[in-house]
Amino acid sequence: xxxxxxxxxxxxxxxxxSVAFWCNPISGHATLYWYQQILGQGPKLLIQFQNNGVVDxxxxxKDRFSxxxxxGVDSTLKIQPAKLEDSAVYxxxxxxxxxxxxxxxxxxxGEGSWLTVV
Amino acid sequence: xxxxxxxxxxxxxxxxxxxxxxxxxxxxNFRSLLWYKQEKKAPTFLFMLTSSGIEKKxxxxxxxxxxxxxxxxxxxxxxxxxDSAIYLCAVEAVTGNQFYFGTGTSLTVIP
Numbered sequence: 001x002x003x004x005x006x007x008x009x010x011x012x013x014x015x016x017x018s019v020a021f022w023c024n025p026i027s028g029h030a031t032l033y034w035y036q037q038i039l040g041q042g043p044k045l046l047i048q049f050q051n052n053g054v055v056d057x058x059x060x061x062k063d064r065f066s067x068x069x070x071x072g073v074d075s076t077l078k079i080q081p082a083k084l085e086d087s088a089v090y091x092x093x094x095x096x097x098x099x100x101x102x103x104x105x106x107x108x109x110g111e112g113s114w115l116t117v118v
Numbered sequence: 119x120x121x122x123x124x125x126x127x128x129x130x131x132x133x134x135x136x137x138x139x140x141x142x143x144x145x146x147n148f149r150s151l152l153w154y155k156q157e158k159k160a161p162t163f164l165f166m167l168t169s170s171g172i173e174k175k176x177x178x179x180x181x182x183x184x185x186x187x188x189x190x191x192x193x194x195x196x197x198x199x200x201d202s203a204i205y206l207c208a209v210e211a212v213t214g215n216q217f218y219f220g221t222g223t224s225l226t227v228i229p
Contacts, residue, residue: 031215042124042206042219043161056216091160097215105210106152107217109160 002026004110006092012116018080021113023092024073031055031097033107034067034077037089046090049075050097082117089114120145122209124220132228135197139223141207142189151183151190154206156222161206164192197227 005024013019025032030051035043046065047057052072060067064083069075079086089112095105122143131137141151150168154161165174167183167190174181178201181192194201204222211218 033217035219040221040224042122042221044219045217048216050215095215095217105150105215106163106166107208107210108163109154111160 004092004094004108006090006110006113008113009111010114010116012118013082015084015117016081018078019082019115020079021077021090021092021115023075023077023110025075025092025094026108029094029096029108030072031095031105032069032075033091033093033095034075035091035093037091037112039088043091046077079115082115084117087115087117120209120211120218122207122218122220124205124207124223126223127221128224128226130226130228131197133197133199135227136193136195137197137225139192139194139205139207139225140189141192141220142187143207143209143218144188145209145211145218147212148185148209149212150210152208152210152217153181153190153192154208156204156206157202164205194225197225199227199229201225202227 032049034046037043047067048055049069067077091112092110095107125140153164165181170185178195183190206222207220208217
């Protein structure tokens with residue numbers, strides 16, 4: 001079974017430039033997550049999709065970050081304009097997302113997109 | 119506010135030592151608790167715990183959940199340098215399939 005695919009793996013941009021990250025979740029996974037992980041901290045949820053609808057984007061800085069999952073499969077996360085404090089790893093993850101599962105879900109991560117803003 | 123707290127934040131041990139990592143949580147509508155190991159890449163899944171008192175074991179790693187105390191521990195026996203990583207605890211809420219992560223425990227195993 002293929003895992004969560006992300007690209008690019010690494011990106012270096014100057015502040016005020018824009019960047020986009022792409023994610024393809026595990027086949028059949030309805031729920032897709034974007035996390036931001038700053039060095040030394042745990043992952044922080046930016047946005048969660050259930051199919052192509054947004055479940056939670058309360059911590060997404062909407063003045064500069066946007067995300068979409070138009071057909072309920074792939075997703076794109078964009079930052080425009082980037083700030084120095086956006087330097088982090090952006091982790092995409094997916095889970096089956098069946099709320100009736102009594103045994104719980106497992107969330108699977110991609111390799112991450114490492115962003116450095118200079 | 120839902121939260122997950124891990125302790126200690128960092129730990130340095132010698133090869134062969136046994137370590138215990140802690141995770142406590144305050145999450146509404148708890149469904150499961152998960153442990154992940156993160157080296158210099160994406161977190162990899164270790165355990166999922168849903169029932170109190172039932173130990174999950176994989177080689178030298180084991181974990182147990184205490185729903186009464188709202189906590190879990192991850193034990194690693196006979197540590198090796200390859201165990202050096204950040205160990206993340208996450209709690210899943212029933213509502214919305216949401217996962218809340220702790221800040222992680224950074225483990226360094228010295229030869």
